[in-house]
Amino acid sequence: MPARIERPVLSVDVVLFRITEDNNELAALLHRRASRPFAGAWALPGVAVRIDETLEAAAKRALEEKGQLAAAALHLEQLATFDAVYRDPRGRTISVAHIGLVPLSAAGPRGDVAAWRPLSSIERGGLPFDHGWILETAVTRLRGKLRYTNIAARLLPETFRIDELQAVYEAVLGRRLNRANFRNKLLKIGLIERAGVLSEAVGKRGGRPPHLYRFTEEEVGAQDRDFV
Amino acid sequence: MPARIERPVLSVDVVLFRITEDNNELAALLHRRASRPFAGAWALPGVAVRIDETLEAAAKRALEEKGQLAAAALHLEQLATFDAVYRDPRGRTISVAHIGLVPLSAAGPRGDVAAWRPLSSIERGGLPFDHGWILETAVTRLRGKLRYTNIAARLLPETFRIDELQAVYEAVLGRRLNRANFRNKLLKIGLIERAGVLSEAVGKRGGRPPHLYRFTEEEVGAQDRDFV
DNA sequence: GCAAAAGTGTTACCACTACACCCATGC
DNA sequence: GCATGGGTGTAGTGGTAACACTTTTGC
Numbered sequence: 001m002p003a004r005i006e007r008p009v010l011s012v013d014v015v016l017f018r019i020t021e022d023n024n025e026l027a028a029l030l031h032r033r034a035s036r037p038f039a040g041a042w043a044l045p046g047v048a049v050r051i052d053e054t055l056e057a058a059a060k061r062a063l064e065e066k067g068q069l070a071a072a073a074l075h076l077e078q079l080a081t082f083d084a085v086y087r088d089p090r091g092r093t094i095s096v097a098h099i100g101l102v103p104l105s106a107a108g109p110r111g112d113v114a115a116w117r118p119l120s121s122i123e124r125g126g127l128p129f130d131h132g133w134i135l136e137t138a139v140t141r142l143r144g145k146l147r148y149t150n151i152a153a154r155l156l157p158e159t160f161r162i163d164e165l166q167a168v169y170e171a172v173l174g175r176r177l178n179r180a181n182f183r184n185k186l187l188k189i190g191l192i193e194r195a196g197v198l199s200e201a202v203g204k205r206g207g208r209p210p211h212l213y214r215f216t217e218e219e220v221g222a223q224d225r226d227f228v
Numbered sequence: 229m230p231a232r233i234e235r236p237v238l239s240v241d242v243v244l245f246r247i248t249e250d251n252n253e254l255a256a257l258l259h260r261r262a263s264r265p266f267a268g269a270w271a272l273p274g275v276a277v278r279i280d281e282t283l284e285a286a287a288k289r290a291l292e293e294k295g296q297l298a299a300a301a302l303h304l305e306q307l308a309t310f311d312a313v314y315r316d317p318r319g320r321t322i323s324v325a326h327i328g329l330v331p332l333s334a335a336g337p338r339g340d341v342a343a344w345r346p347l348s349s350i351e352r353g354g355l356p357f358d359h360g361w362i363l364e365t366a367v368t369r370l371r372g373k374l375r376y377t378n379i380a381a382r383l384l385p386e387t388f389r390i391d392e393l394q395a396v397y398e399a400v401l402g403r404r405l406n407r408a409n410f411r412n413k414l415l416k417i418g419l420i421e422r423a424g425v426l427s428e429a430v431g432k433r434g435g436r437p438p439h440l441y442r443f444t445e446e447e448v449g450a451q452d453r454d455f456v
Numbered sequence: 457g458c459a460a461a462a463g464t465g466t467t468a469c470c471a472c473t474a475c476a477c478c479c480a481t482g483c
Numbered sequence: 484g485c486a487t488g489g490g491t492g493t494a495g496t497g498g499t500a501a502c503a504c505t506t507t508t509g510c
């Protein structure tokens with residue numbers, strides 16, 4: 001056995017995204033820190049990785065323990081690993097940041113130690129550690145992947161109206177899209193397809209009843225070209 | 229002080245790429261492992277991260293200690309973090325893989341414990357640990373970034389002939405490109421510019437002497453659109 | 457002049473944009 | 484009918500791909 005050498009601690013942090021129901025903005029899950037350092041501050045959920053768990057398992061544990069929500073089924077992917085030497089005042093900690101996505105329909109966090117916060121309301125500089133930078137990196141990545149993958153599927157229920165889908169794209173990209181071209185392109189390249197049925201008399205807002213659509217591919221990332 | 233808990237060890241592995249001079253293929257640096265496990269096998273250079281060094285510093289150390297070459301100035305970027313629980317038989321080790329690029333002109337590895345190996349000659353399944361998978365991921369990432377960044381600059385000297393640049397693109401992408409359209413597009417979008425002087429009587433191969441070109445942007449990643 | 461390689465121009469095609477128009481429903 | 488929102492078609496524009504052509508050198 002070699003002598004034990006002091007090594008960095010490895011942790012995971014998760015940026016969990018959702019679309020706000022009302023104003024169609026992007027929101028992230030923050031939790032209120034219970035202990036030092038930065039006790040009381042709102043931060044990204046994170047935990048130290050155990051010796052026998054994968055990063056994805058650790059990320060889901062962070063969401064359950066710190067984010068107070070059931071994380072079993074949600075979409076998680078690696079973002080990047082943050083390694084600044086002094087990013088954690090407790091000692092050397094390297095963090096593998098993850099992006100998570102939950103559909104509108106999913107249940108929110110229990111209690112009040114965790115909450116959805118619209119991105120516009122989050123002061124990046126006010127987040128502890130390097131979490132402001134992690135959040136910024138996550139938004140940039142999500143925005144990029146929206147343009148060439150079907151990742152938006154993970155922010156919506158199984159079937160959806162096409163205007164909901166467009167709202168997701170507009171919320172993430174932060175700009176308006178042309179309604180006609182949006183639907184034409186996504187249908188032509190086969191990213192989405194009709195789910196067959198017309199939406200029944202639920203949530204009528206007047207006007208012609210919309211079709212329902214679904215994403216054609218099950219897996220995220222099979223695509224290769226620009227959608228928007 | 230809390231009780232010490234058994235945690236994963238954190239390491240870095242580096243996929244260092246170069247273009248082969250002769251046949252214009254992509255090559256990676258492998259080193260011959262000196263100790264168990266997999267003693268004698270060719271593997272990616274990697275080291276365990278020290279408590280006071282960044283990942284990039286660890287990656288450069290890996291290239292110097294295992295790859296036997298001076299790594300101070302080269303281009304390094306993070307690829308992804310590999311976390312399979314049994315990827316290392318010695319015990320739980322999570323590895324942050326990096327991609328490195330060196331220009332054609334750079335010095336090769338010293339000695340014979342490290343060598344450039346053309347990708348076509350590397351049997352992915354023959355690499356130890358999950359290095360075959362890491363290598364595959366690295367090639368895919370490099371191929372992707374070539375299409376929307378100026379990362380090719382890191383595989384070439386400061387100034388270069390345009391046919392050299394096209395050879396780099398073809399080597400990485402693994403397909404032939406149209407000569408006329410290649411030059412027209414890269415010049416029109418301003419990715420490269422003339423370096424002013426004609427190449428003097430060096431390496432004449434007959435025909436009209438070529439201009440020299442350079443990349444316009446210094447930083448990698450400032451670009452946003454498809455080049456090829 | 458001829459060969460060879462660099463560099464330029466031309467044309468057809470396709471994708472994207474903007475916008476007008478049609479369709480189906482509630483009232 | 485009229486308002487409302489879903490759904491479709493079209494013309495203009497600009498980028499891409501294929502390829503022919505011109506330019507500049509060595510011999």
